[in-house]
Amino acid sequence: MNFILIFADQMHKYAFGKRNSEILTPHLDQLCEEGVLFRNGYSNNPICGPYRGTLFTGLYTSHNHVSYNGQGLYPDTPSLASQLNSLGYETSFIGKWHLGGDGNDSIPASLQGDFKYFMGYQCYNGFLKDVIFWNGQGEKLEFNQHRTEVTTDLALQNLSVLKQTGKPFFQVIGYQAPHYPEQPLPEYAKIYSGKSVKHTPDYIEVDPYTPTFSPYSPRPFEDCADYQRYGNNMDEYIRLYNAMITQIDHGVGKILEEIRKLGLEEETLVIFTSDHGDMQGSHGLKNKCLPYEMSCGVPFIVKDPKGLKNTVSDVLISGVDIYPSLLDYAGTKSVHAVDGKSFKPYLRQAEETINPFIIAEYIDPESGWQMIRDNQFKLCIHTRNRVPYLFFDLLHDPYELVNLVDQPTYESVKEKLLAQINVALLSSTSI
Template sequence: MRTKNMFKVKKLIVALMGCLFFTVSLAQKPNILFVFADQLRSQELSCYGGVNIKTPNLDRLADEGLMMTNAISTYPICSPFRGMLLTGLYPLKSGISNNDHPLNPELPSFAKSCKKEGYNTAYIGKWHIDGIGRTAYIPEERRLGYDHWQALECTHNYFKSLYFHNNEVEPKYWKGFDAEAQTKAAQDYIRARDTEKPFFLTLSWGPPHDPYIAPQEYMDKVEPKKLILRENVTEHLMEEELQNNPRFKIPERYIHSHAKLRVRAKDENIIRKRYAGYLAATLALDDYIGELLQTLEEEGILDNTIVVFTSDHGDQLGSHQFYGKNVPFAESISIPFLVRYPKVLKQGTIADNLLSPIDMFSTVFGMANIDHHEIDGVDLTPAIVNEAVDARDAILLMNLTHFNNTSLINGLDTYRGIQTKKYTYARYEDKTPWLLFDNENDPFQVNNLVGNSAYTGLIKTLDKKLDKLLIEAQDPENTKEIYDRIMRENPKRIMVNEFRKVNPDL
């Protein structure tokens, strides 16, 4: 009997030791706080050389950790970025071929991977990958593994902003400016966390995306007349080429409804006013980053938390006289990527490795030593930390459809392209070269090298690289095929039928 009882005691001790080891190992895993803004181009942050405002808290992330100078938004509009970020898959694999198109909720995701590793998961802010309706309730099974939930599909009504709290089907309103309220919700989540388990918290802000507003205290800090505009705001040749020689027909009602928006990309007074609101919102976000860092410090977990800041894409704000985003110019595709994690990253690390949205979480997970599902992205941690050979020599660029606001307003056709450290190249679907820029010698991209016979060989080389990336992305480079797929997945996309009426080949 004694032997039997001793055996039971030993089993209990072993079990308790196992639980203790599991708890300790979980406690040693780093927390992850991943914050991203909407439509914030890298050029505005002072750590990236911005000249109009100071962003000391975001600069702190760069000073105390990593700043990546070649973070590129592959498909620079909202939903495709989010699909790539949360799954690590290219748009046609995740299903997000355009804004307001549903992502397959059965897909693996980084939040699901974190849960398998023992993490608590939380999402706060703008979602925009459900595709069922911008104010519709998103049930638990469509949240890609996030448990704590304070989110809405999409709104840019920043001072009267809805969200759903966990499984409550009646929406609530964020108090005041939604980005500030969402930051406070993130702080509350961190303070009330389960201290025996690490957390994976994603915070998604709507600003500085238009309507370019912020609390008045920040609006008062930026004077439109004193702003230094980018040198390419007056460049208009490429925009005029698209307006005067459209490669597709825009349905009549969209021509009229978007005519006034074209003016906003040409009128300097309007550009300055919008730019001022954009920068005011950026100042607010910088303060909120500071508050998040302070909360992590107060909780004693700052150095055991991987803090990441990025954005889904940029904003033309009149550069090249284009409206919005979704064009392969630096203002649209160049985004910040800042990481603080002193256990892996040296202070003041500046890396010029090419980074796509599909690489972001795999790189963060590499720093955290967390396993995840098979993805298209790569972990850039070894190349960053060891200054090794780059994992990528080119990033894919794309616009898969015609029916988003920026395509309609700018007369923009579908395109595919690539970004290297030196060049930006884009071509139309029929393989006709559209743009080629030498970004080292022409940083404002005003000298299009397409048509210059000295670059014929380079274009052929870039085309081969692009073809290889399209195979990896399972992109047929065929708008008709993509539109057929969209209609199968979401028959309510009436805009596809509208485009096909005036463009029978689509």
């Protein structure tokens, strides 16, 4: 079985057509119909680098030593690529890496996660032009084309190469979009120009603009073209954000078509997800690093050619589940204990669920938190003192409007969840 993992950056769980009909994503919608749309998909750490740490180790942040952006994978933890390499897989990464650095420097082989083929960059360095990638040999490649288009084109080229090897492969494609700055190609922006934006009950007005540091946004911010375009204008930000998602979708369509042309469709597992979401005014907040649904909740679509089709599922799934799942499809288990669970038995209808609960966390001395949710409730605690501060009944309150943390009625539920998260995160799963 071949594996293709496509992930966006800062794409929240509702940001595609099957969950919001105002967003045009025909190819992602088709992928849902050919596989399973998991409505309860989560990032285990809603920030760029630490998410990738969980993805490529199968371990929660508390166990994998990747706590902040720019930190590399821990050398003593076998990466997903290394384990697939040992099984004879061709492994390939294309796109935003953001492990082991924050700037525009080349990425040495020691930081490339053991991928045999590598074409990536640490952090964004231009969207519409001056786009830079680094290959596995540390050589700089520059493109004057939109970053999303470059990513798609490089992925298409490499799929043909992987096909020619005659070996099973693992291809990862990491888009930078729709992460700010919101700079879609004009033809995609035009699709949403002037369209009204519907806000959910949790929305509170906030300025969506965030300056960038690679490249460095002009100061004062009023001189920045991005600020002039959507500063203090969440609706325009969302329109441009949605345009970038439609642009990603176009790329996904090209990739799926290439899989069909190469005759690989019946032997390739396809996963689409995101590293984290985007608050977009939910609770008056923006960006990520938060335990709310718009930050931790991500799209999660899996197409197993021999598995469930046209299924919308509410079972719990998260990024750490990808590691053990791919090894399961490859016919083996991880050489180290992992925090995730394989979703293969669920997709092949051998089991009715995947996880009894999922966990997310954000490691920070002052504002760090840890979150656990089961099929109904979500509990969030401060990491510095392990005291609960948010508690929601997601079944009856999907927008997280009513914090029940001080309600004695739910004391036993909170105690159970607190015990579960303590066991899960304070255990010695890491190696």
